[in-house]
Each structure stands twice: as structure tokens, then as C-alpha cells.
Amino acid sequence: MGRSQETFNKKEKEKKRLKKREEKQKKREERKANSKKGEGFEEMFAYVDENGQITDTPPDLTKKKVEIKAENIEIGVPKRTEEENDPVRKGKVVFFDSSKGYGFVRDTDDDEKYFVHVSGLLDGEISENDSITFELEKGMNGLNAVRVKKV
Numbered sequence: 001m002g003r004s005q006e007t008f009n010k011k012e013k014e015k016k017r018l019k020k021r022e023e024k025q026k027k028r029e030e031r032k033a034n035s036k037k038g039e040g041f042e043e044m045f046a047y048v049d050e051n052g053q054i055t056d057t058p059p060d061l062t063k064k065k066v067e068i069k070a071e072n073i074e075i076g077v078p079k080r081t082e083e084e085n086d087p088v089r090k091g092k093v094v095f096f097d098s099s100k101g102y103g104f105v106r107d108t109d110d111d112e113k114y115f116v117h118v119s120g121l122l123d124g125e126i127s128e129n130d131s132i133t134f135e136l137e138k139g140m141n142g143l144n145a146v147r148v149k150k151v
Contacts, residue, residue: 090151093130105134105145115139120146 046054050063089107091114096103101118103126114136126132126148134145 087135088133093126093128114145116145122149
């Protein structure tokens with residue numbers, strides 16, 4: 001008669017497969033036992049406190065609620081209260097390269113630096129430490145000084 005078709009290697013592989021299947025079944029049963037599925041509907045709630053933070057504790061109803069009128073809520077950018085009457089500002093040239101055609105000016109009021117291009121000059125030329133007047137205009141990378149005049 002012929003030899004058995006089951007070799008030692010096949011038996012070992014089968015043992016490993018069975019062991020793996022049993023471990024998988026044990027893990028599945030353990031997960032089912034520790035599962036909180038369907039336990040408490042209350043645990044799924046999230047609350048927002050008075051500061052707008054999400055918490056798992058319900059709000060304290062004994063605290064007095066603050067009444068807010070709908071007219072006082074501003075959505076978007078608030079209206080300007082302070083109007084600038086004179087858009088012309090005074091400043092000083094900090095740096096200007098006439099060969100490249102650009103430079104920087106410093107506002108004397110708020111001590112901010114602004115970019116200036118040769119196309120924004122009303123007078124012919126400016127140089128460093130010149131006192132000037134200018135207006136601000138929004139450019140690609142921030143505010144730019146335009147309509148620049150020597151004083």
C-alpha cells in the first residue's frame with residue numbers, strides 16, 4: 001500500500017491554521033463581551049459650553065442665561081466707525097533703488113514700512129531720507145505707497 005499523503009509539514013500547517021482560527025474566534029468573543037453597543041444613548045451626546053467648547057457634560061441649568069439681541073450680532077466685517085478724512089500720509093524714504101525702480105517708505109504716524117514702485121511716483125525722483133507724502137493702496141503682497149510726492 002501507498003504511504004499516507006499527510007506529511008509532517010502539512011500537519012504543522014493545519015495545526016497553525018486551526019490555532020489562528022481559534023485565536024480569532026476568542027478575540028471576536030472578547031470584543032462582543034466588552035462592546036458598549038446599545039448601552040447608553042446618553043453617552044453619545046456632546047454639549048457646547050458657554051465658551052463654545054465641545055464637552056461631554058451637560059450644561060449647568062442653574063446659571064443665569066445671558067440675553068443677546070439679534071440686532072447686536074454682526075456677521076462679517078464690522079462697519080468702520082472712524083473715518084479717515086485725509087488719506088494722504090506723511091513719511092520718509094527708507095530705501096530706494098532707482099536702477100531697479102522700487103524702494104520702501106516709513107509712515108511717520110504708525111512707523112510702518114510700505115513698498116513703493118517707480119510707477120507710483122508723481123514727482124520725478126526720490127532718494128533716501130526725503131520727506132514725502134503718499135497714499136496707500138492694496139497691492140498683491142499688502143499695502144503699497146502710491147501717488148508719492150516730495151515735500
